[in-house]
Structures are given as structure tokens and as C-alpha cells.
Amino acid sequence: MDFSLNDIQQMMQDSAAKFIQNDYDFETRRGLSNSPAGYSEDNWKLFAELGWLALPIKEAYGGLDGDLVDTMVLQQEFGKGLLVEPYYATVLLGANLIQKQASDAQKLELLEPVVAGELKLALAHSEAQASFDVSQTKTRAEKQGDQYVLNGHKAVVLGAESADYLLVPARTSGVVGDAEGISLFLIDPKSAGVQLRGYATNDGLRAADIGLTEVTVPASSILGQADSAAPAIELVLNEAIVALGAEAVGIMEKLLAATSEYIKTRQQFDQPISRFQVLQHRLADMFMETEQAKSMVYFAAMEVAKGGSEASRVASMLKVKIGSAGRLVGQQAVQLHGGMGITDELDVGHFFKRLTCINNQLGTRDYHLQSLINKAAAG
Amino acid sequence: MKVLVAVKRVIDYNIKVRVKSDQSGVDLANVKMAMNPFCEIAVEEAVRLKEKGVADEVIVVSIGPKVAQEQIRTAMALGADRGILVETDEPLESLAIAKLLTKVVEVEQPGLVILGKQSIDADNNQTGQMLGALAGMSQGTFASEINVSENSVEVTREIDGGLQTLSLNLPAIITTDLRLNEPRYASLPNIMKAKRKPLDVKTPADFGVNVISGLKTLLVESPQERSAGVLVGSVSELVEKLKNEAKVI
Structure with missing residues (x-):
């Protein structure tokens, strides 16, 4: 099977890689992360100009009609720079969900401003008891005349402070655990x-x-x-898992390269520590995990876009792989760098933190492993 | 006015170049290739001239193997209008390239030809100058600023110890230095448009140019690895070492 990128994907990857290399080094990113907004509005405008905000959106709404593989290419490069701009929240969750759930008129009204970089979104799907399974949503919306009244609590909503609108799933009928009865509200x-x-x-x-x-x-x-709204949310979250997987692979590639470079220069007992066989084994393990994770992302990028029950099974498989690979690669990178691996001044520890947080986003490795076991047991 | 830009396919500047084990050249197998960074600056300058309304067409030309089309497409994604590839698998010297470019200049009749000052692989810094001589056009090399007026172009050149400003009659040849501009990132819509822009493929034979090289590479060696430094105990020891070991004072 040919996994090489097409010309367009190749050029997009080059553009994104150059942006990260020239304008998004670790110190710049640290500055942005510590700034009050937590990201750069100038970068956001640049993303709009470069067409990145339009990537997964259909042409009818001003987008470029890219598929999940295109998103994967971009996310992998974003991972290498530990991007802090709310691309994932606004484009991959928010705009993607509007595209899959909203009416045509709503899509026209909301998606074009997203593409232009004038509107940001956040998907408030997770609750303390439901980080991934939207049927567990407790937030309720009661109909009163031609209005709805919402009550509930949402947890760890990424990009919420910068968002112009929140997309809030709430239960309008049924009880907690029902797949039906979830509506999606657009809330200022x-x-x-x-x-x-x-x-x-x-x-x-x-x-x-x-x-x-x-x-x-x-x-x-x-x-x-x-x-x-539940099926659309589920599909968007499965696609978001692919995007997170691609980001994680970008991070792992970066950690592997940095660690490999470092142990070739770090001297101990009058020789570079890369000469020690035990460390070579560790690096080989990191390489294998990274490659397996990458293959799994490629597979998932092609399968998840098809939707259906197989999509959520493959997304779970990917999340399990990313969870275990990310942990191994991150831990080894930190350990092989020695004490400085955990310092705030070196990027290695920050990459590991991001890998750890990726594991906690959209259901942990253990959650998805259990879900795969349940599916297998159910036949 | 037409602007012709020449671009070269070289090893990506992020790649650590390795010499082949038989020392016959550098290893290009499975190595990421990209547009020469100085050529990228040349493309950017041409596109800016078009955006200012000074140029009305930007043509990009590359000479090399079929895969060099990738670099032409990249240039078109940055804003060039059409491309020409002179396709050959022969290893090329600067003179052969300059001869081929002269022929392209004769056909296209550009008002301005912009090239990178040198490529980061061979570091020859020859093609622009040779093209100037062969095409009989005035040249402004190592440009850090360009101002085009009706019949002439003012070029600020980076020279040893300062800047020199020249006025050249058009048509002219300019080679770019690092500080001329900062190339943009290719936007996705432009990358998609680039796919539909015309790209002509020619061969050296179409122009009647013989590209067989008169040079033979005998040996390629990696630079010597820098050895580790030493910590000196005192200033007098340092002075002693500088005098007797390094022999610099």
C-alpha cells in the first residue's frame, strides 16, 4: 500500500513545518503559553490566510474540503511545535461539529467567519462523569415555550475563554445513558x-x-x-482522536530525534552514552513505538472517516496505542536526557506533558481498552 | 514586464549531509529535497514585484531531473504564474546551466532575471554571473534591496564592509542575498491553484545545448570533526597555549 503523501499534502506539510521552525520555536511558544490570552491572535490571522482554518470545511461554506488525512498531516507538524492556538477547539471540534450537525443556514452563518479567522468556538462536551461518552451527559435543557433553560456543569473545555460561542450538548429528553435525547446548543x-x-x-x-x-x-x-446530536458528536470526537493521534506522533518523532541527538553528544566514562547497548535498546523501543503509533494513525485516518461502528472501534484502538506509545516515548526521552529532561527550560518535559494530557483527552487509554474489550465480548 | 526566476532542487537545509562510503559524492538516496533557500528569496521578490504591479508575469525555470517539477510547483504555490523545466539527468556545471538559461532568456525575453546568489549544495556562486556574460545583460549580484523604475533597476548590494547601490539598465540580472526578503509560507488555496498552472517540459537538446561536463569529481570528504575543547587553569596557561600550541599570538 502506498502511504506517500500527494503533492498538495507534501507542500502543506512543508509550509507548516517551516512555520513551526521559523516562527514557533520553543521560547516563542513558551511566551505565548504564558501570555494572558494563551495564544497569538497574529498567528490565528496567519492560519486564516494560509487556509489552515478552512482545511476540513466543505467548499460550499468557504472551506477547502480536506479529508482526515489532510488534517493528520497538519496536526503532525503542529505537534512538533506544541501549538497553543485553539485550532483543535475551533476547527477540529467546533467547526467540524457544526458542519455535521447544523442546518444549512446555520452552517452558512457560522462556518465562513471561522474560515476567515473571525470566529472561535469551543465544544463543551465533557462533564466530570463523561469525558468521552456523550450519552452520559447530565446537563439538562428544559423547554419553556419557545425557549430552553439549561442547567449543568461542563469540565475542561479547551479554548473556552477565547471562544465567541460555546457548543453545548445538553439532554432535552430521555435519561442519562440514553443515546437519544441529546441536543446541541449554540451559547454565547x-x-x-x-x-x-x-x-x-x-x-x-x-x-x-x-x-x-x-x-x-x-x-x-x-x-x-x-x-x-449524539451521532454527530460521536463522529466528530472519533475524528478528533485521529487528530490527537497525529499530534502525538509529531511529538514522538520530535522526542526521538532530540533524544537520539543528545545521547550521541553526552559523554560519560570517556565516550558518548549512545555507545551503551542498554541505551541503544531503549532508543530502539522508542523508535518502534513511534512507528507503530504512526501506522495506527494512518490506518485510523482512512477508516474513521467512513463512520459507523467500525469507526469508533478503530478510534479506540488508536487511542490505546497513542496512550501506551506516548507514555513510553515520553518517559524514555525524559530519562535519557537525565535531570534536565524535567526542567522547564528544555522542551523535552513539555512534550511529555502534552503526551500525558493527550492520553487524558477524549477518554484515556484504559477507558478505550475497556471499551474494546466490551465490544469484543458483545461479539 | 516579465520576470524570470531560476530555481534549483537541492538537499533540504535541515538535513545533515552524509558522504557516500566510496567518497564519490554525497548520499542523496531517500534524502528530503527542497528549493534552494536563495532561490526561494528570488521567487518571493518576483512575486512581490508582481503584487506591486511592476511585473505582470512571473515565470519560474528549473534545470534538472523530472522530480525538479516539485520545486517548480512550490514556486507556483508561492505565486509564480507558469513554469519551465529543462529536463536532464546529467550532472550539470554552472556553465551548462548558464548556457541553458541564456536560451530560455532568448525565448522569453524577460525584463528582469532573478536568481539566488548561490546554491547551498555546491556553493559555486557562478550561474548568475555567467548568465550575465552570456546574455549580455547587466548584473547586480548579492542584492539586499531592489527598486525597479521604468527603464532601470536600482540594486543595493551587500559587499565587504558595507553596501553598494547600482543602477542597472533593463533587462538586467539580479542575484539575491539572504536579507533581500523573508519568503512567505505557501497558502493552501495557492498550493491547490499551483497544480493547475502550466508547466512546460523541455530538454537541453531542444535548445541545442551540450551539457556534457568537462569536470570529473575525484573525491568528496566530510569536514574534519571538531575535537573537544580543554579547560585551562589560569590566564598564563592560556597565553602559553595560544603562543606555543595554537601559535596565534
Whole structure:
């Protein structure tokens, strides 16, 4: 099977790699991460000019109609720079979900400003008891006339502070655990009753916990049909797992290269430590895990786009692989760098933190392993 | 005015170059290739001239194997309008390239030819100058600033110890230095458009140019590895070493 990228993907990869190399070195990224906004608005405008914000959006809404493989290529490069701009939150979760769930009129209204870099989004899907399984959503929306009143709590919503709109899944019918009965609301974070508590995550991104108390919105703020959002959310989250996987692979490649370079220069007992066979074995393990993770991302990028039950099985397989590979590669990179591997001044520890947070996003390795076991047991 | 830009396919500047084990050249197998960075600056300058309305067409030419089309497509993704590949698998010297470019200049009649000052693989720094001589055009090498007016172009050159500003009659040849501009990133819509832009493929025989080299590479060696430094105990020891070992004072 030919896994080489086509000309367009190759050039896009070159562009993204150059951007990361020239304008997004580790110190720049650290500065952005520590700034009040947590990212650069100038970079966001540049992403719009370069067409990156338009990548997965359909042409009818001003996008470039890219597929999951295109997203994978971009995310892999973003991983190498530990990108802090809310690309994942706005484009890969928010815009992608609008594209899959909203009505045509809503898509026209919301997607073009995203493509132009004028609108940011955040998907508030996770709750304390439901980081991945949207059927566990407890947040409720009660219909009162032609309005809905929302009450509930959302946890670790990435990019929420910078978002112009929150996409909030809430239960409009049924009980917790039902696949049906979830509606998707478009909510202005400045609405009365929305409490946003923002914070920096361990990997240097920005997230927020959101309280919804008697938040009253018109029925027209439901995206698409009421009670019907769960399948679209599930598909978007599965696609987001592929994007996270690609980002993780970019990070692992970077860690592997940095570690390999370092142990060739670090001297101990009058020789470079790369001459020690035990360390060579460790590096070989890192290489194997990175390559396996990469193959799994390629496979998932092709399979998940097809949707259906196989898509969520493959996404779970990928998340398991990324979880274990990321842990091994990250830990070995830190250990082989010695004490400085955990310092704030060196990027290695930051890459490891991001890998660890990727494992916690959209269901951990253990969660997805259990889900695969359950699926296998059910036949 | 037409602007012709020559671009070269070279090893990507991030790659650590390795010499082949038989020392006959450098190892190019499975190595990432890219556009020569100075050529990228040349493309950027031409595109900026077009954006300013000074140029109305930017033509990019490369000479080399079929895969050099990738670099032409990259140049078109940055904003060039059309491409010409003079396809040959022969190893080429600067003179052969300059002769081929002269023929392209005769056909296209550009008002301005912009080239990189040198390629990062062979570091010859010859092609632009040779082309100037062969085509009988005035040349401004190592340009750090360009201002085009009606019939002439003002070129600020980076020379030893300062800057020199020249005025050249058009048509002219310019070779770019590092500080002329900062090339843009190719945007996705432009990358997609580049795929549909015309790219002509020619051969040296079409221009009646013989590219057989008169040079033979005898030996390629890696530079000597830098040995580790030593810590000296005192200033007098340092002075002693500088005098007797390094023999610099």
C-alpha cells in the first residue's frame, strides 16, 4: 500500500513545518503559553490566510474540503511545535461539529467567519462523569415555550475563554445513558447564568470549567434537529482522536530525534552514552513505538472517516496505542536526557506533558481498552 | 514586464549531509529535497514585484531531473504564474546551466532575471554571473534591496564592509542575498491553484545545448570533526597555549 503523501499534502506539510521552525520555536511558544490570552491572535490571522482554518470545511461554506488525512498531516507538524492556538477547539471540534450537525443556514452563518479567522468556538462536551461518552451527559435543557433553560456543569473545555460561542450538548429528553435525547446548543459565553472558570492546563493550553445556571436561550439556538446530536458528536470526537493521534506522533518523532541527538553528544566514562547497548535498546523501543503509533494513525485516518461502528472501534484502538506509545516515548526521552529532561527550560518535559494530557483527552487509554474489550465480548 | 526566476532542487537545509562510503559524492538516496533557500528569496521578490504591479508575469525555470517539477510547483504555490523545466539527468556545471538559461532568456525575453546568489549544495556562486556574460545583460549580484523604475533597476548590494547601490539598465540580472526578503509560507488555496498552472517540459537538446561536463569529481570528504575543547587553569596557561600550541599570538 502506498502511504506517500500527494503533492498538495507534501507542500502543506512543508509550509507548516517551516512555520513551526521559523516562527514557533520553543521560547516563542513558551511566551505565548504564558501570555494572558494563551495564544497569538497574529498567528490565528496567519492560519486564516494560509487556509489552515478552512482545511476540513466543505467548499460550499468557504472551506477547502480536506479529508482526515489532510488534517493528520497538519496536526503532525503542529505537534512538533506544541501549538497553543485553539485550532483543535475551533476547527477540529467546533467547526467540524457544526458542519455535521447544523442546518444549512446555520452552517452558512457560522462556518465562513471561522474560515476567515473571525470566529472561535469551543465544544463543551465533557462533564466530570463523561469525558468521552456523550450519552452520559447530565446537563439538562428544559423547554419553556419557545425557549430552553439549561442547567449543568461542563469540565475542561479547551479554548473556552477565547471562544465567541460555546457548543453545548445538553439532554432535552430521555435519561442519562440514553443515546437519544441529546441536543446541541449554540451559547454565547457572555449569556446570563454562564460561569466560566478559566485556567492553564498542565500542557500549557487554556481550558475552563463551565457552570450553567438557568441559562435561557431561544429554541433557534439548537444546531440542527433537537434530540439528534449524539451521532454527530460521536463522529466528530472519533475524528478528533485521529487528530490527537497525529499530534502525538509529531511529538514522538520530535522526542526521538532530540533524544537520539543528545545521547550521541553526552559523554560519560570517556565516550558518548549512545555507545551503551542498554541505551541503544531503549532508543530502539522508542523508535518502534513511534512507528507503530504512526501506522495506527494512518490506518485510523482512512477508516474513521467512513463512520459507523467500525469507526469508533478503530478510534479506540488508536487511542490505546497513542496512550501506551506516548507514555513510553515520553518517559524514555525524559530519562535519557537525565535531570534536565524535567526542567522547564528544555522542551523535552513539555512534550511529555502534552503526551500525558493527550492520553487524558477524549477518554484515556484504559477507558478505550475497556471499551474494546466490551465490544469484543458483545461479539 | 516579465520576470524570470531560476530555481534549483537541492538537499533540504535541515538535513545533515552524509558522504557516500566510496567518497564519490554525497548520499542523496531517500534524502528530503527542497528549493534552494536563495532561490526561494528570488521567487518571493518576483512575486512581490508582481503584487506591486511592476511585473505582470512571473515565470519560474528549473534545470534538472523530472522530480525538479516539485520545486517548480512550490514556486507556483508561492505565486509564480507558469513554469519551465529543462529536463536532464546529467550532472550539470554552472556553465551548462548558464548556457541553458541564456536560451530560455532568448525565448522569453524577460525584463528582469532573478536568481539566488548561490546554491547551498555546491556553493559555486557562478550561474548568475555567467548568465550575465552570456546574455549580455547587466548584473547586480548579492542584492539586499531592489527598486525597479521604468527603464532601470536600482540594486543595493551587500559587499565587504558595507553596501553598494547600482543602477542597472533593463533587462538586467539580479542575484539575491539572504536579507533581500523573508519568503512567505505557501497558502493552501495557492498550493491547490499551483497544480493547475502550466508547466512546460523541455530538454537541453531542444535548445541545442551540450551539457556534457568537462569536470570529473575525484573525491568528496566530510569536514574534519571538531575535537573537544580543554579547560585551562589560569590566564598564563592560556597565553602559553595560544603562543606555543595554537601559535596565534
